[in-house]
Amino acid sequence: xxxxxxxxxxxxxxxxxxxxxxxxxxxxxxxxxxxxxxxxxxxxxxxxxxxxxxxxxxxxxxxxxxxxxxxxxxxxxxxxxxxxxxxxxxxxxxxxxxxxxxxxxxxxxxxxxxxxxxxxxxxxxxxxxxxxxxxxxxxxxxxxxxxxxxxxxxxxxxxxxxxxxxxxxxxxxxxxxxxxxxxxxxxxxxxxxxxxxxxxxxxxxxxxxxxxxxxxxxxxxxxxxxxxxxxxxxxxxxxxxxxxxxxxxxxxxxxxxxxxxxxxxxxxxxxxxxxxxxxxxxxxxxxxxxxxxxxxxxxxxxxxxxxxxxxxxxxxxxxxxxxxxxxxxxxxxxxxxxxxxxxxxxxxxxxxxxxxxxxxxxxxxxxxxxxxxxxxxxxxxxxxx
Numbered sequence: 203x204x205x206x207x208x209x210x211x212x213x214x215x216x217x218x219x220x221x222x223x224x225x226x227x228x229x230x231x232x233x234x235x236x237x238x239x240x241x242x243x244x245x246x247x248x249x250x251x252x253x254x255x256x257x258x259x260x261x262x263x264x265x266x267x268x269x270x271x272x273x274x275x276x277x278x279x280x281x282x283x284x285x286x287x288x289x290x291x292x293x294x295x296x297x298x299x300x301x302x303x304x305x306x307x308x309x310x311x312x313x314x315x316x317x318x319x320x321x322x323x324x325x326x327x328x329x330x331x332x333x334x335x336x337x338x339x340x341x342x343x344x345x346x347x348x349x350x351x352x353x354x355x356x357x358x359x360x361x362x363x364x365x366x367x368x369x370x371x372x373x374x375x376x377x378x379x380x381x382x383x384x385x386x387x388x389x390x391x392x393x394x395x396x397x398x399x400x401x402x403x404x405x406x407x408x409x410x411x412x413x414x415x416x417x418x419x420x421x422x423x424x425x426x427x428x429x430x431x432x433x434x435x436x437x438x439x440x441x442x443x444x445x446x447x448x449x450x451x452x453x454x455x456x457x458x459x460x461x462x463x464x465x466x467x468x469x470x471x472x473x474x475x476x477x478x479x480x481x482x483x484x485x486x487x488x489x490x491x492x493x494x495x496x497x498x499x500x501x502x503x504x505x506x507x508x509x510x511x512x513x514x515x516x517x518x519x520x521x522x523x524x525x526x527x528x529x530x531x532x533x534x535x536x537x538x539x540x541x542x543x544x545x546x547x548x549x550x551x552x553x554x555x556x557x558x559x560x561x562x563x564x565x566x567x568x569x570x571x572x573x574x575x576x577x578x579x580x581x582x583x584x585x586x587x
Contacts, residue, residue, distance in 0.1 A: 213237065213338045218281035218347040226285035226355070233282060241279040244269065248286045252296050259297040270309060278339050280309040281347035288355040291370075291377075292362065303362070303373035304482045310348045310380030320500040323483075324414045324452040353383035360391035363408075368401040375404065376482040379411035382418035389415050393428070403477050405438070406445025410483065413449035422453045429453065433465055441477050444469035451500050458507050466497055467514035472522050492526035495533055505547040508534065512554055524561065525569040531555045532573035552577065 214236070221233045230245045243265070250262035270280045284306065291302040333341040352359070359381065362374035381388050389412055396408045409432055416425035432438055432446035447465045451458060458466075475493040478484035484496075494515050501507045515527040531551040555577075558570035 215340055215343060216278075218279065218344070219350060221282055222285060222351060226288070228282045228285060230282070233279065241282060244279060244283060248283065248290070251302070252290055252293065254295075256297045263298060263301060267305065270305070278344065280344055281351055284309075284348060284351035285355065288352075288358050291374075292358050299367070300369040300373040303359075303370065303377045306352060306359075307373065307377040307380060307482055310345070310352050310377070320452040320502060323448075323500060324417050349380055349382055352377065353381040356381040356384055356388050360388060363391060363395040364398075368404050371395075371399070371401065371404045372407050372481055375407040375411040379414040382415060385415045385419040402439035402441045403481060405442045407481070407483070409442070409445045409449050413453050416453065426450065426453050440469040440471055441474045444474050448497070448500065457504055458501065460510075463507060463510050463514060466511060467518070470494055470497060470515065470518070470523060472520050475522070475526070492530070494523065494526045495530035498530055498534065505550075508547065509550045509554070512551060516554060516558060521563050521565055524558065524563070524566045528555060528558055528566065528569040528573045532576050535577055
């Protein structure tokens with residue numbers, strides 16, 4: 203490839219904020235004139251998403267999802283859809299309101315899909331990396347516009363934190379956590395809702411949302427103290443304490459202490475796994491290793507903490523958690539989470555897997571054997587040494 207052929211001409215960059223009025227109306231005609239074909243079908247899909255027929259609404263929603271995400275990343279014209287998505291989500295007659303709020307939360311995050319570290323999970327910052335969407339728009343410009351427009355709608359989204367539907371409340375917390383231009387107002391609303399909230403998963407999401415806003419704001423001390431109090435609350439459900447433990451993990455770069463690792467291992471259960479799998483943040487982890495793999499990946503390159511947590515998970519009374527831990531160890535060894543593992547860590551995780559060959563439950567024994575077999579395959583650990 204020659205130097206000349208490696209270059210291509212980018213289309214004019216669009217400032218989506220110029221096409222959204224102060225009252226949240228998008229000038230689709232003008233946008234289509236500036237960039238023909240970019241947003242042509244979107245207004246019709248947004249209108250159909252409010253259709254009384256769930257089949258029509260579902261099909262339109264699917265089309266919009268496909269337009270706004272491309273090969274695992276955000277795409278155009280995401281910012282221009284934000285006001286309409288907020289209005290639809292606030293309408294109790296609209297189908298799949300949790301899904302619409304989930305979409306809002308996705309397009310407001312730098313790493314909306316699989317997260318490989320605690321930094322990525324709670325990253326609400328806009329990267330200066332020069333990346334472009336499939337249509338040639340600067341990725342960071344889109345993200346800034348998304349965050350700005352979501353923040354403008356924060357009063358609507360915080361209102362949905364008290365919606366009668368707990369699934370709406372969960373997704374509202376996930377979405378409003380990216381309203382980082384007004385962290386004080388949003389954080390106050392999240393904490394106020396926590397005091398009256400009776401659904402454990404919603405409570406967990408409120409804690410996680412406060413943590414994300416604190417990281418964006420740069421002042422994590424109040425959020426750290428609050429998460430500590432939640433963990434110490436004996437009345438809190440396992441999913442709530444797990445959410446607080448994950449929040450603590452993400453609020454600091456410190457090595458997790460023995461108490462935090464114990465809480466993580468204690469609260470990773472079949473029930474908390476199910477709840478996270480059915481919620482927005484759960485879409486960011488690999489289902490093969492399940493919740494254990496997702497949590498252990500948040501420990502980044504801390505080898506000792508990863509081995510400690512894996513050891514504790516293999517002592518879980520829940521068979522399904524021990525099985526998931528087997529595949530978690532295999533996936534970590536094969537660097538499926540994008541980190542370069544030291545030979546020492548690989549050896550320790552493999553040793554833990556080998557010990558599971560003597561597990562009392564045959565299903566765990568079988569999972570350990572399968573995981574070890576994967577490591578011996580050409581595409582596994584043996585092929586990477």
